[in-house]
Amino acid sequence: MGKILGTYLLPHPPIIVPDIGKGEEAKTANTIRTIKQVAEDISKKKPTTIVLVTPHGPLFRDAISISNIENLEGSFEKFGAGNIKLSFKNNLTLVKDIISRASKKDIVTAAVDEEFANDYNLDLNLDHGALVPLYFINNEYKNFKLIHITYGLLSPVEIYKFGMSIKEAVENSDENVVFIASGDLSHKLTKGAPAGYNIRGKEFDEELVKLLEKGDIEEIMKLDLKLAEAAGECGLRSIMMMCGVLDGYKTLSEVLSYEGPFGVGYCVCVFDILDKSDKHKRLDKIIKNKDEMIASVRKMEDEFVQLARESLEYYVKNKKIIDIPKNISEKLINNKAGVFVSIKKNGKLRGCIGTIAPTEDNIAKEIVKNAIKAGIEDPRFYPVDEDELDDLIYSVDILKEPEPINSIDQLDVSKYGVIVRSGHRSGLLLPNIEGVDTPEQQVAIALQKAGISPSEGYIMERFEVERHY
Incomplete structure (x- = not known):
């Protein structure tokens, strides 16, 4: 029977690699020190396979991608250090079982092989989100196979379920596995940050680091995705997948370091596994928390937002345009204006269409028309499916x-x-x-x-x- 030996959150700024930083890496001394500490810990654990999830491989809106080629290779050539090359054998047997188990949970997985990469113009080389942590681990320990995963822009529940699929596949194997969640926190901590500045970046990092220190997985899974988007982070979904890997385990967490010297938050954290425990099977509670959050949003909807939501829901289910409710207020009936309807799913835009000037007899009809168009006709997205409706959050702008x-x-x-x-x-x-x-x-x-x-x-x-x- 296989075993999860431990899980880690590791950042991935290429500048911490000395051949790239050329002295600037000294500003990240705490991060480098603790990543090396993690590498030494992994060396002592001697995993047969390392499973790593990154934000920067082939990223899909509706699927999680997993490398499905025999050899996983990459270099730091894009960062001026092409002399540093890494190569690992893929654990294709475990990959196959993870994909199978995820499919049974209705999680779509893109198995990225040469043909798939050619069809979608994808790069098969390891990305820097994988290379940076692996550079430090490889300096201490080399005797492992690698599984390379890129999270998709799926819901927290789906990401968690995929993590559970990894855990189940490992436990069904003969592998001893370490899981690496690769990700940086806010990219907007200071006015000189590469992604610009947002005051909420610090708020996000402080909240997440506090929850990591407490090991509070349920609260991590409840983190506000709007806050995460404002912070400009790339690590939350990696962490959520790690939480799924830890489902059913009693754990002890420790934040080894946190710093943001370049306006980007770098956190190194370890979750040690203490024991199996049914008490720590969290999926049902996480789903309940999500449902309660959506119910709270619905309860707070005013008639503008409620009309937008009901218009799209009715059209998707019946392929007909809803009649304007008889109890709608005079403000929506007696006035004209341009209207934009925005739809989000899992904190990400799912559709947005509107009119600069009024095109209908009143605001109510403008909302109905643009809500349907935002969900069905926005050319950036596939039309909304019925099974998505419960997860959509709406806003309406009257211009x-x-x-x-x-x-x-x-x-x-x-x-x-x-x-x-x-x-x-x-x-x-x-x-x-x-x-x-x-x-x-x-x-x-x-x-x-x-x-x-x-x-x-x-x-x-x-x-x-x-x-x-």
């Missing part, structure tokens, strides 16, 4: 009259949306969007949406919205 502006200095991303126009082309970006922190970003995205080059002549308008959650 106020746009006004022309002469300078980007007249914009405030938290207060005003922007419209850019050049000839017949136009692009719009709503205000107060997570991840859009400056007017320059706002205008650049609107220009991109319109297909207008920044070097072209264009005019700008700003507008306010009445936002309903």
